[in-house]
Amino acid sequence: MEHKASVLENLADVRAMIKRHKRNDSVFAVIGLICLMLGLITLMLLFWQLIADGYPKFTLDFLSEFPSRRAGKAGLLSAWVGSVLVMTVTFITAVPVGVAAGLYLEEYAPKNWFTDLIEINVSNLAGVPSIIYGLLALGLFVYILDFGQSILTAGLTLGLLILPIVIVSTREAIRAIPVSIREAAYGVGATKWQVVYDHVFKYSYGGILTGIIIGMARALGETAPIITIGALTFIAFLPPSPITMEPPFLNFEWLSSGFTVMPIQMFNWLSRPDHAFHINAAATGALIIVVTLLMNGTAIWLRYRIRKNIKW
Amino acid sequence: MATQLMQAPVQLTISPRLAKNIRRNVKERVIELILMLAALVAVATTFAIVGILLYESLSFFKTVSVIDFFTDTQWTPLFEDAHYGIMPLVSGTLTTSAIALAVAVPIGTITAIFLSEFASHKTRETIKPILELLVGVPTVVFGYFALFFVTPMLQKIYPDLPSFNMLGAGIVMGVMIIPYIASLSEDAMRAVPMSMREGSYAMGATRFQTALKVVTPAAVSGIVAAYILAISRAVGETMVVAIAAGQQPNLTFNPVDSAATITAYIVQVAMGDLPHGSVGYQSIFAAGLVLMIMTLSFNVIGHWVRKKYRESY
Numbered sequence: 367m368e369h370k371a372s373v374l375e376n377l378a379d380v381r382a383m384i385k386r387h388k389r390n391d392s393v394f395a396v397i398g399l400i401c402l403m404l405g406l407i408t409l410m411l412l413f414w415q416l417i418a419d420g421y422p423k424f425t426l427d428f429l430s431e432f433p434s435r436r437a438g439k440a441g442l443l444s445a446w447v448g449s450v451l452v453m454t455v456t457f458i459t460a461v462p463v464g465v466a467a468g469l470y471l472e473e474y475a476p477k478n479w480f481t482d483l484i485e486i487n488v489s490n491l492a493g494v495p496s497i498i499y500g501l502l503a504l505g506l507f508v509y510i511l512d513f514g515q516s517i518l519t520a521g522l523t524l525g526l527l528i529l530p531i532v533i534v535s536t537r538e539a540i541r542a543i544p545v546s547i548r549e550a551a552y553g554v555g556a557t558k559w560q561v562v563y564d565h566v567f568k569y570s571y572g573g574i575l576t577g578i579i580i581g582m583a584r585a586l587g588e589t590a591p592i593i594t595i596g597a598l599t600f601i602a603f604l605p606p607s608p609i610t611m612e613p614p615f616l617n618f619e620w621l622s623s624g625f626t627v628m629p630i631q632m633f634n635w636l637s638r639p640d641h642a643f644h645i646n647a648a649a650t651g652a653l654i655i656v657v658t659l660l661m662n663g664t665a666i667w668l669r670y671r672i673r674k675n676i677k678w
Numbered sequence: 679m680a681t682q683l684m685q686a687p688v689q690l691t692i693s694p695r696l697a698k699n700i701r702r703n704v705k706e707r708v709i710e711l712i713l714m715l716a717a718l719v720a721v722a723t724t725f726a727i728v729g730i731l732l733y734e735s736l737s738f739f740k741t742v743s744v745i746d747f748f749t750d751t752q753w754t755p756l757f758e759d760a761h762y763g764i765m766p767l768v769s770g771t772l773t774t775s776a777i778a779l780a781v782a783v784p785i786g787t788i789t790a791i792f793l794s795e796f797a798s799h800k801t802r803e804t805i806k807p808i809l810e811l812l813v814g815v816p817t818v819v820f821g822y823f824a825l826f827f828v829t830p831m832l833q834k835i836y837p838d839l840p841s842f843n844m845l846g847a848g849i850v851m852g853v854m855i856i857p858y859i860a861s862l863s864e865d866a867m868r869a870v871p872m873s874m875r876e877g878s879y880a881m882g883a884t885r886f887q888t889a890l891k892v893v894t895p896a897a898v899s900g901i902v903a904a905y906i907l908a909i910s911r912a913v914g915e916t917m918v919v920a921i922a923a924g925q926q927p928n929l930t931f932n933p934v935d936s937a938a939t940i941t942a943y944i945v946q947v948a949m950g951d952l953p954h955g956s957v958g959y960q961s962i963f964a965a966g967l968v969l970m971i972m973t974l975s976f977n978v979i980g981h982w983v984r985k986k987y988r989e990s991y
Contacts, residue, residue: 391884398792401785402805405860408853409812412823419826466716474710475717487720493907493977494970495914497941498727500948501966505730509954526723533720557702559709580814587816590916590941594948594962629818629917636822636921644826651819662814666807 413655420649428649433601433631440646442653444601445631448517449586451605452627455521456585460528461578465567467529468536468574473562492530499527500594508595515596517605518621523591528581535577539570572672576665583661587654589629601626628654731970734963741957747964753927753943755961756950762961764968766927770844770937771972774919775912777848777933778855782912783905785852786859790901793860794867795875795889806864809857817854821921824850829922836934842924845933851918855908862907866900867893899987906980910973916941940969 431441467488475481503523513519543566551561567574605623626634628650635647739747742762750763793802829846833839839846870893878888894901924936925946938946944962952958 387884387887391886394886394889395792395796398788398796401788402792402797404785405789405812405853405856406805406808409808409815411827412815412819415823415827416819463716463719466713467720470710470713470717474713484717484721487724489981490974490977491720491723493910493973494727495911495916495941495973497914497916497944498731498966498970501944501963502723502727502730504948505734505963506726526719529720529723533717557706559706583814587814587818589816589818590920590945593945596948629816632822633818633917633921636818636825647822648826651822654816655819658814658816659811662811666810670807 416648416652420652423649445626445628448625449627451517452520456524459525464529464532465536468533472537472540488530488533497590500591503595516622517625519595520592524585528585531581532577536574539573543569576669579661579665583658587658731963731967734960735967738960738964751929755958766929767940767943769929771939773931774844774848778851778912781849781852782855782859786856789860790863791889794864812857817917820850821918824922839934840936842936844923847919847923851915859904859908862904863901866897870896903980903984906976910976914973920945940965
């Protein structure tokens, strides 16, 4: 105490101390800014690297050719078609189930142990590594349900994987709707479902869409679970077309077809020793990253707009 | 409230209005049931995951003793002389995760402090979406980055580095986790009430002193929970290590060695067509079970820390 008092008596020392602390402040601000920029710089470096390496393959031929044993001729056709088909199955399964589960948990579920059990499960599933979903799919879909290593298996697997994302974002979007809206609807005699569907669901549509887009972007880039189900990596054919010329115009054979998707094709090219294939991998990576960044960017922009525009 | 209205007594002579009411009632119940079934999919998924992993692992442990599984120092299920010791895979997993955390924890925490305490509102609103974009980059792309950018760069500094190594993979994994730690820790710091900062400023503290001695201690439960959840992510990460760390199980904690992680092993086996029901096939489920237990315990500890040590103001 005495020591401190004597320091404070000396004005010059105090000024030096203040100066030192202010300097620490600005030094830390600079360090903080550098750390912050690291993430940004990495993202740009990564993007630049992929574009620089994959540049020779940025042609339309790359999208219209099948994979080949010759790197120069190899293309992405079966991979991007596979990605689109798998994502279709994922969308059709995960979105209705996820939104319905979100509506149930937020609007219907009573407060009891059963609801707690569901909620704990949803938050746990969000933390399960994606490769574990691959093992589930391998054991359950491929062998027990005998779907084989098909588009259906992959789509369902990714559907389960993004289910927690869809559920959580649906719940968050619904929670933002004020109680007064529900009370007004009940007040004019609406039933529970009329309130939930015509008001709660429709007003939270934008927020739900944000979650769906983020989930689909995640599904598009997921590699590990699809490798685990044993998806073939050399596919030089297209699945049967979903639309036919004869009635009933829809054909579901494609669901059980073998397939490859873009991240798998990239991994396949990456693991070859020949450098020519690495160029293909880089071009594929650039395409995947552009699509996922566009999807995530749309979602973030959407969320920002919703937050800004809606004032209840 | 609505259900009370709908449960109006139904008389034997049903008027057209009441008949409509019954139809409505049934429809409401059916819809509620459908929505509940959708929510139950989450529970079913968890049970299916645990069920499949346990079922296949039990068959695996009929051929391999549990003691061997935890004490054998070799993991060579695909060789003539098969050894089933999980430790080499665990050591690879822990080493890559430790490198990732060594990168992500300091940078992530400093980023969080900067965003929460130093940055202007406008900077924060611009930077946070960019961090979110970084989270959305597929991991296979990061694998490419580790193999063809980070490792060659490291080889310039340390020429003996093999082209598949845990160091490069770990560093890239760390970069992947930074936004995760930064965003969760920032949320925790923003939850600290303004009055505490104002009290500190009133005593003459600088922003740095306030951040370090007032805000960080108050938010420590959230920050630690962020670290633990980040560990769980690093342990379960697959593509970066499968591409850049090598696929040879190797009982080592040396970051410049090449080694396989649990996830890389699962990928490796799944790529080479193993017959369904063989010990090699079952071994990936046993490895998956170990992985699941590791990540699950980290997740549970993380949630527990956040709940138990949360300071409430």
